[in-house]
Amino acid sequence: MDEDDLKALLDRHGTTYAAEAGIRLTDEPAPLWQLLVLSLLLSARIGSAIAVAAARELFDAGCRSPHGTRDTPRRQRVAALGRGRYRRYDERTATQLGELADAVLDRYAGDLRRLHEESDDVERDLQQFKGIGPVGAAIFCREVQGTWTDLAPYVDDRAARGAEKLGLPTAPAELARLVPAKELPRLLAACVRA
Template identity: 75%
Template sequence: MSHRDTARVLLEQHGTTYAEDAGITVDDKPAALWQLLVLSLLLSARISSSIAVAAARELFDAGCTTPERTRDTTWQQRVDALGRGGYRRYDERTSTQLGELADKVLDDFSGDLRRMHEACDDVPALEQALQQSKGIGPAGAAIFLREVQGVWPDVAPYVDDLAAKGADRLGLPTAPEKLADLVPAQDLPRLVAACVRAARDQDVVDDVTGSDA
């Protein structure tokens, strides 16, 4: 298959972003950006993505849809929500981190991550700004930027090492600009998410390439 054909099949079979899985409609609005940051924190732990997504849904159902509402929840309410999502191994520590994250976003950006975006001149500055929050390390920052690039065009094309690894396993180009050229701009977050799945799961590679290796 050509690179474009591979990308098309990849999108058809595995092109759902992690935000979509968690019920988040990513747009350039404070609540959506906060929810994406929460999901990024959860996904960056050593735990399956399905559990992280389920935990995010439980947190949002419990009221953690904005930093203000998150700060209004109790530590125990957040622990309970994480537990319902299966996030038990990290529930107490993560509940604390979520409270601290809400405080920081409220104190530094008045609850609006667009202010963080406006204050950063480039992607490395955004990566560093995201990592100023407890619980958001390099992996969490990369997750956030992979998914937000559809609504923050200046971030695109954002292809971190994990996504590039998946692209390589699929025989696709790993250079961000070349990978981005394979799909319309609005589909790039989906393509990058699918490449991440390929990096983590050989079955994804086999589905797309038809390989039994």
């Protein structure tokens, strides 16, 4: 793929889930929490557009931080998920979000940077949280690597399969060489979406 084709791929399909959900991903507690919430929502067998819409509704309802999520009554979390059309899993997910907030507050004082600092395997350690399995952990790592650059190049199986279908290299280091480090999450998003 030449440089023009790569630029066109990024322009057309290179929107990360975080960007789509309105998360300005920085190394601060609130956006990292929001990415974790989004990763949990994307883990379910439900369309990504619905998960993103549900995340936006949750954030508008006050779930922008672990404290805000814990303080948002469960029925309001259920209602926000419903407004986002995340209906099939709304009751269970509303409960999981409360439990997730409690766990992040208890273990990391509400700051996922502490998990990052303490962890020798972020992908594994994210899975300690109920509702965050391999898919959710992979999404989180794929998107956060532009911020937590020590995770890069992180290429999960889904992104590698997409890269292969696009005729791009599948080895993480080779794929990462195609774009500046900060753009790698966008390239992987394009691999997943295209």
